[in-house]
Amino acid sequence: MLAHALHRLATGAVTLLGVSLCTFALLQLTPADPLGERPATGPGLSPQQIESLRQLYHLDRPLHERYLRWLGDVLRADLGRSLYDRRPVAQKIAERLPLTLTLNTLALALAVGLAVPLGAAAALRPGSAWDLATSAAALALYSVPVFWAGVLLQWVLSARLGWFPLYGLEPVGWGGAGLERLAARAHHLVLPVLCLAYGGVAYLSRFVRNTLAESVRGEAVRAARARGASWWRVLSRHAFRQAAVPMLTLAGFVLPGLLAGSVIVETIFALPGLGRLFVDAVFQRDLPVVLALTLISGTATLLGILAADLAYGVLDPRASRGSPR
């Protein structure tokens, strides 16, 4: 078990190295450099100025040298400074991480909290009116684009009814603190969380319904029903347990999903999360920021897969003894 885990960690480290190298190379292939030419509007820096900056930031050095320099800094826990505003990359990410984590955690909780009962209810009576209705509703919900849903939520619940704030994390330029601030923030996050969660509800409820429906038809469940066990007992003791293995596959993506910002939701609701930071950094060719975020999400993905992998072994001992994929 331990050897298996160490093996996966080692391959994971190699994968991360590959991911960072690819990101580095891809951004070099885009037809411009971060200091770039004159901006679309407004005058820009002179060519001499750009040349001296390039030397200052080592952008004039060959690719492999710059990559090794970056790698060396990362190993010394230094993510460098952003080319956009010359602030430390670690600080920029740390500022935005709590918001992204909060949003994603709440959205995930909401999605799971709604999807599991909805899906389970449908799985108990496959083909029933309830099953068909939730199925149709989930399909409809899943097809609604996020940018549209966001604008609609803003327009109805905020602009028209005034129930929720339009945008932001708290009133702009407001100096509230403590519980009052917590309440303000919770109030501000309702619409973005709804916006992030509805697609998950649709998808997860169908997923729960399908995996459960399969185990409900299985022999263990039928035997339990025959013994006169209640539906609740059958579901919690037998059906969910059997469905746990396929659900773990999804759980492996939960960790990276919690770190991934949604650029659309963050833009519509003007929230400073990691999604906007990443997309802005790509457009600005802000290499240190892009690399740091790639590295973090890569690590989270690998850890998530590793965790799911190890959990398989616990739930189903057959899985870990075979050749590790």
Added chain:
Amino acid sequence: MSGRVPWVFALAWSVLLAGCAAHEDKPGDRTDASKPGPETGTVVAVLSNDPQTLSPIGKTDVYSATVASLVSDSLFRYERGLRLVPRLAQRYEISADGRTFTFWLRPGVRWHDGRPVTAEDVEFSVRCARDPRNESLYLDDFRDLSRLEALDPLTVRAEYSVPYADALEGWTLPLVPAHVTGGDTSLLEGPLARMPVGCGPFRLARYEPGRAVVLEANPEYWDGAPGISRLVFSIVPDRRTAYQALLAGEISLLALTPELWAQAEREPRAASFTRLLYHPLRVWHIGWNQRPEAAFFGDARVRRALILALDRESFNRSVLRGLGRTAATTYHPDSPWADPGVRPWPYDPARARALLDEAGWSDRDGDGVREREGRPFEFTLLTASADEVTERMAEWMQQSWREVGVAMRVERLEWRAFLQRRNAGRFDAAMSSLSLGAIPDQYELYHSEASPPGGLNYFGLADRRVDALLETGRRTFDPERRRAIYAELQHLLHELEPISCLYHFAEPILYDSRLEGLRPSALGLFDVFPGPQAWHWRSGAAE
């Protein structure tokens, strides 16, 4: 399995709490001054992204420049008519040879921390602008500065190696204090980058990255305290969200997109807001590749013919919703240097056809496209963006030129790829927006030596008369003689039509009608004298 859900909720709340705790609180600042209006004296404006720096000197983005112009002050500033007015410079003198400038500073001006503004600060500010690490636009303005010295605490003398008639423009540089950084001229990573100390009408109260820049009035400002108590920039990347917030009264003024402008005309809630239009220092233009090796646009008659074939007035009314102003040259119509005698070319398809005939392009095979020496007049127009207005303009031009026997194909490129192609001269014609200066010198744009990457003459104009006028103009200090030189240049450029200026696009603004003192200018509403320091809420106003 069922135990998982509460666990996830617990995690979420702990993260939410942690997020709050991690944020720096400033105790004692708990007034509900966030709602804009006469009750609070607060004005809320919008930036669509974070300023790259809050240091008054450094970086080139418009957000940084906006904040810098409010937090600090400079020796000179542009007023609405695009003329320089002395601000911190009480008076100045230029030597007869045009190489020595002496400035006498206004006494009694203080930094936000109470220290006096001195000649030493001016000298330090210039050193900061010249430090390449600050990525300042002003670096170029001081390239020919050979010597700068403080003669006494309130007098500065600058010597240039070459006389330059527009050298005063560099002195719109916002000042930074010499005493904060201990003489370190690298500002972007130092204390001034996040907590600037200036001497302007506003001072920074708080910066919340990704969310807001909060400025408050400086009651000690030498020219009188501003009429509003706080100016908050809310950082909202989506203009539609900002528009809804404006209608809800959370934002006081907002620049709209053409689509939102049209929407606001039908929106009853928008009726109580005041509308304002200004034409920024930009022009939408087509550059014609007239290098000797280029195929189509070496002849000025052809270039003129194509602009004569466009009915810009009716396109402006029908498609641009009146937001375009037909342009004549790269001299902005609000500039004191623009010659009123140079009018935009009218719509005259008959004259366009005659000019094309004269230049040897005629349709001999009757297929609707002219040709010369066996080569059909079919060219490619490069564009950089695919927004609706650009697309509609390209379609309209395609159709208009087809009617005079010229075929045009559109090629859309990503902005950086567009610039690369254009600057390398691999194009027939290229359409984009061009920034204009307030100064009359346009050497960088039109001189035959000003090819990219150093200059902007990507279209390959090489005309001896133009070169001579540009060279004389930048060495002539006498305003009347200068005016004559640049008037002649504008007439000449109008005949040569090396680039075709299409429109100056208006920036439409919607603002709270209780807010007074906002005046349109080509420089916008912020970085101009008098800017937000002259704004005030109409007191006791009922909606």
